[in-house]
Amino acid sequence: MDEYDIENHPDLMDPDWQRHAEKEAWVNLRRRRGRAKWRKRLTTSALVVVVVAGAGVGLYVWGKSTSEKTTDADLGAPESVVTTEAAPTDLPQEGHVDLTRPFDGTPAQNWAEGIAGLTVPAAVKVGAFSAKQVGQAEDQVKQAIAVAQFDPDTLDRHNPAKYAALVAPDARPDVKAHPDGYVIFLADGYHLLPVSPRMTGAMTVKPGKPGELLIHASYVVAYAFDPGDHPVDGPGDLDPFVRVDADYTVRSGSHWLASSRGLWVDKFSSYFDSVACTNDDKLTPAFSDHDYFATSVSPEPGRFDPSKPMPTQDNCHGTPG
8 A cells, every 4th residue: 555545544444433533523623613602601780788887998919829730821920011002802712822911812901900990080079079078989989899809808718808898887797698799709729820800991970869979880800810730722711801880879978877878889780701601609710611512692892891881691591691
């Protein structure tokens, strides 16, 4: 037999081998097709009552040790770099991943780090609230968001104590009973890379009823999980995005009871993109759920743009969230 006549090689002509090869090719094709479909797009809404008890929570420094395990993705010293190139409008499910700059090539590529990504309007007089009072109210909302989305005690240790310390005594039992309606918990056994999460969003302020200041915050946060020895095909495997729309009310004045003065969260809606579908209560990276295949849905512009309406479709369950 001609050594170059590979198509007629006896091993390749064996019927059992052909059936095995055909099955393997089909399974691999299904896996490759499915990877762009099983990202979780889940919307949850909660009406909650929150009052800030004080403004004594200090600033913290983001830090998290990375796993000693490695993947075929690039490793190196962590860098804090925001590029200036135009970012894509969608999250790639396949492509190069640099674990020192995991947001490159994603919508979060040029977002600011942490709470600095939230645009806060200049404090000016609004209704009966002085410019100073408006500034204090904005700081309260900003502080609550920082604790809920970025604080390591909240994320890694699943401890809502810092957040509970911000609310009125009457609201603390609900925070402790339903913390996932207020804050972000990372799934057990999964940790973030030593790279600050990225954020984009804005806050708006307007007058409400007498003694009330209304503040709306709409933002998206991108996290980067350490894949350890999990294989990853692209940024979508390890970079989940959380979209949040929240309405806050700041109450002040002697006509309010002491327990009701301060910051209230009247409405909190969240939407998770590119996360595993196996855990609705904690943020779980997509690379942990490689065997899950869901029905794809049409991408919605609000997934990565907080100026757009909140997405509604749930790709995990195939129904609107």
